[in-house]
Amino acid sequence: MKEKILNAIKAIDPQGKTVVQLYNEISDAVMKNIEIKTCETQNKAAYYLSIEFLIGRMFYNNLLELGILEDVANILREKGVSIQMFEEIEDAALGNGGLGRLAACFIDSAAGLNLPLYGMGIRYKYGLFKQRFEDGFQEEFPDDWQSFGDPWSIRKEGERRVIRFADMDVTAVPYDVPIIGKDRINALRLYQAEGGKKAEQISEYLYPADDTEEGKLLRLRQEYFLSAAAVGDLIERYVRENGKGFAAFSKKNAVQLNDTHPVLAAVEFIRVLTHEYSVPFAKAVMIARETFNYTNHTILPEALECWPKKYIQALLPDIYDILVKLDSKQRRDCRKAGVEKADYAAMRIVQGTTFSMANTAVFLANKVNGVARIHTEILKESLFAPAYRNMPEKFVNVTNGITQRRWLQLCNAELSSLIDSCIGSKWREDVSLLGGMKEFAQDEKVLDGFVKVKREKKAQLAQYVQAKDGIVLLPNAIVYAQVKRLHEYKRQLMTAFAILEIYHKLKSGELKDFYPSVFLFGAKSAPAYFRAKGIIKFINEISKMIAADGDVNQKLQVVFVSNYNVSYAEKIVTGTDVSLQVSTAGLEASGTGNMKFMLNGSVTCGTMDGANIEIVEHAGRSNNYIFGAEVDEISRLKAEGYDPNAIFAKDPQMKRAVETLIDGTFTDGGKGYFQELYNSLTVGASWHKPDHYFIARDLPEYVDALLRINKDYASSDFVKKQFINMASAAYFSSDRSVSEYAEKIWKI
Numbered sequence: 001m002k003e004k005i006l007n008a009i010k011a012i013d014p015q016g017k018t019v020v021q022l023y024n025e026i027s028d029a030v031m032k033n034i035e036i037k038t039c040e041t042q043n044k045a046a047y048y049l050s051i052e053f054l055i056g057r058m059f060y061n062n063l064l065e066l067g068i069l070e071d072v073a074n075i076l077r078e079k080g081v082s083i084q085m086f087e088e089i090e091d092a093a094l095g096n097g098g099l100g101r102l103a104a105c106f107i108d109s110a111a112g113l114n115l116p117l118y119g120m121g122i123r124y125k126y127g128l129f130k131q132r133f134e135d136g137f138q139e140e141f142p143d144d145w146q147s148f149g150d151p152w153s154i155r156k157e158g159e160r161r162v163i164r165f166a167d168m169d170v171t172a173v174p175y176d177v178p179i180i181g182k183d184r185i186n187a188l189r190l191y192q193a194e195g196g197k198k199a200e201q202i203s204e205y206l207y208p209a210d211d212t213e214e215g216k217l218l219r220l221r222q223e224y225f226l227s228a229a230a231v232g233d234l235i236e237r238y239v240r241e242n243g244k245g246f247a248a249f250s251k252k253n254a255v256q257l258n259d260t261h262p263v264l265a266a267v268e269f270i271r272v273l274t275h276e277y278s279v280p281f282a283k284a285v286m287i288a289r290e291t292f293n294y295t296n297h298t299i300l301p302e303a304l305e306c307w308p309k310k311y312i313q314a315l316l317p318d319i320y321d322i323l324v325k326l327d328s329k330q331r332r333d334c335r336k337a338g339v340e341k342a343d344y345a346a347m348r349i350v351q352g353t354t355f356s357m358a359n360t361a362v363f364l365a366n367k368v369n370g371v372a373r374i375h376t377e378i379l380k381e382s383l384f385a386p387a388y389r390n391m392p393e394k395f396v397n398v399t400n401g402i403t404q405r406r407w408l409q410l411c412n413a414e415l416s417s418l419i420d421s422c423i424g425s426k427w428r429e430d431v432s433l434l435g436g437m438k439e440f441a442q443d444e445k446v447l448d449g450f451v452k453v454k455r456e457k458k459a460q461l462a463q464y465v466q467a468k469d470g471i472v473l474l475p476n477a478i479v480y481a482q483v484k485r486l487h488e489y490k491r492q493l494m495t496a497f498a499i500l501e502i503y504h505k506l507k508s509g510e511l512k513d514f515y516p517s518v519f520l521f522g523a524k525s526a527p528a529y530f531r532a533k534g535i536i537k538f539i540n541e542i543s544k545m546i547a548a549d550g551d552v553n554q555k556l557q558v559v560f561v562s563n564y565n566v567s568y569a570e571k572i573v574t575g576t577d578v579s580l581q582v583s584t585a586g587l588e589a590s591g592t593g594n595m596k597f598m599l600n601g602s603v604t605c606g607t608m609d610g611a612n613i614e615i616v617e618h619a620g621r622s623n624n625y626i627f628g629a630e631v632d633e634i635s636r637l638k639a640e641g642y643d644p645n646a647i648f649a650k651d652p653q654m655k656r657a658v659e660t661l662i663d664g665t666f667t668d669g670g671k672g673y674f675q676e677l678y679n680s681l682t683v684g685a686s687w688h689k690p691d692h693y694f695i696a697r698d699l700p701e702y703v704d705a706l707l708r709i710n711k712d713y714a715s716s717d718f719v720k721k722q723f724i725n726m727a728s729a730a731y732f733s734s735d736r737s738v739s740e741y742a743e744k745i746w747k748i
């Protein structure tokens with residue numbers, strides 16, 4: 001296969017061709033010579049249903065996975081073409097953040113582990129919007145990723161299927177994308193909606209605005225579209241191979257529901273079995289329960305989907321009937337099992353005038369899992385406590401992971417070679433061997449090599465930032481980075497205040513010997529999320545003020561990179577010293593950026609939240625900078641009362657930083673963003689108490705941690721901390737996560 005591909009690429013003549021043309025020709029040469037598996041004939045397979053797959057750039061990754069990246073680079077060089085020029089081809093951003101990137105890491109790992117796991121999602125015409133800053137404000141533009149062509153997918157015309165809504169029929173046409181592993185290539189199947197303008201809308205945008213009824217209905221259509229297409233595929237294939245007795249269905253198929261978006265798949269499954277194959281209702285439910293599993297990715301109430309009954313009734317009357325029957329069955333089951341009234345009320349599928357998708361998922365799932373140990377514990381103790389009390393056997397933890405192929409081998413060839421030179425290259429297939437690097441943590445020569453790599457990656461990052469954003473980074477500075485979705489619970493605003501405090505200390509001369517520091521931010525805000533947009537503007541204002549201040553601008557720099565995406569992340573995680581993971585304890589389900597930074601040798605400056613806890617367990621607390629209230633304390637503060645204003649009053653430096661929101665230091669162009677942020681901290685706003693995310697509680701300790709890092713950075717000890725983090729990261733490989741899913745949940 002390799003030889004065939006390389007020969008086909010050798011035959012390509014680059015003369016007079018554009019980058020896009022060449023990209024398509026080379027990709028086609030690969031596609032023509034590989035075989036993509038779309039199903040199993042004998043063995044059980046698992047299906048990963050997700051509304052997002054945040055794949056990133058496929059070109060280099062696919063060549064790497066095929067083991068021909070270097071060969072292709074050499075062939076092209078001989079033709080006078082640099083393989084780097086394909087960096088112009090932009091990512092397919094069919095996802096928003098961690099949830100979608102996790103899905104991409106998981107299918108990568110499964111292919112690498114030779115496991116039959118197939119992704120199923122939506123082929124959005126436009127991915128997540130492209131972000132630009134206009135006077136520091138976020139502006140959104142459509143992400144027309146197909147303008148570069150889409151050589152990495154195959155349209156499966158013959159496998160189209162009709163999806164029925166009350167008011168229209170929509171055709172789902174699958175496109176198969178290869179997910180390449182060493183010994184197998186699995187399909188990621190993305191469905192495109194066709195059949196007229198209204199039908200096409202369904203796969204037009206990822207997360208269409210849902211601030212109107214029309215928008216909400218469109219999202220519901222998307223979720224059902226994916227669910228019905230996927231379930232249709234699975235059942236049709238099963239019946240073709242096994243006939244219409246469904247007793248063995250769950251012996252051949254396991255389905256993972258990635259959050260609640262595809263939960264209707266389990267309901268649709270019951271609908272098809274009962275309505276189209278005359279399976280009795282109770283039996284259909286039983287089979288669904290053996291087949292479907294649900295992963296929860298957040299406990300934030302505003303992100304837990306509840307669909308108004310009337311929407312489901314209007315668009316999907318048969319699904320409505322099944323949900324009502326499930327709700328009755330749940331009542332009967334609970335009564336029979338003697339479930340407490342209050343527990344039943346909390347677990348109930350029908351919640352007021354809505355159907356709770358999370359409760360439906362828990363009712364129908366074989367296993368329910370959280371994505372880091374603490375997150376699973378919180379699910380068991382709070383969000384799903386009643387279900388856990390009554391069905392403890394359903395709940396399992398699978399801590400997230402990341403693929404070391406994209407997040408180390410591909411994005412950090414330099415560090416990968418250094419590792420090879422110490423422990424050989426077997427770790428590239430068996431990442432557990434990476435732990436062998438710990439033995440080199442005292443080896444001065446290796447540490448020197450590590451420092452050199454970090455310096456080189458910082459230089460590359462600086463080049464990239466200059467090319468993309470036109471900003472020159474301070475040379476030889478500590479790089480602190482906070483890159484992730486913009487959300488109040490992630491507390492980018494707290495980092496902004498910490499920077500302001502440091503700025504004021506620098507101005508007053510209180511800080512001597514401050515090591516030059518760059519704070520990098522990257523984040524997109526949901527277009528309608530007013531406060532998040534205010535935070536972006538606020539940080540951009542801080543950035544501008546510091547850059548213009550000759551007293552400090554050689555010591556401190558704040559850069560908010562625009563259009564943060566997977567490709568940007570690949571540069572940032574390698575060139576950073578300090579990974580900022582500062583969510584309010586209990587609210588970041590896991591985080592996966594934290595793992596990418598760790599793997600590339602950054603220390604974590606963060607709270608005891610999500611996977612940070614396990615990171616610190618593996619790499620040692622003393623090798624990281626942990627601060628802030630832990631989950632117990634946050635609960636106590638919530639119960640006993642928390643008064644941020646009292647803290648502001650006692651801490652003039654904090655007060656000064658917070659008041660820059662309203663004292664005229666900065667301007668938001670009279671749009672009210674900053675006043676709204678200020679109010680959210682001091683008086684509370686829209687159903688939240690003041691400082692709902694406990695910034696005032698944690699800020700002093702945060703500033704302290706950042707300054708401790710600044711002091712430690714100049715010592716050799718700091719490099720050792722970074723190195724040990726890298727050497728301890730094997731556990732956070734998605735190879736480990738996927739193996740756990742395969743064993744504990746899918747039984748494949």
Ligand code: 26V
Pocket residue numbers: 097098099100102259297298300302303371400487588589590591592610
């Ligand atoms: C979605 C929304 C949408 C409505 C507005 C508020 C809001 C807040 C959060 C979310 C997140 C949805 C789920 C999600 O992306 N969770 C992330 O999943 C990652 C993979 O498991 C995990 O590492 C992150 O901690 C978690 O936030």
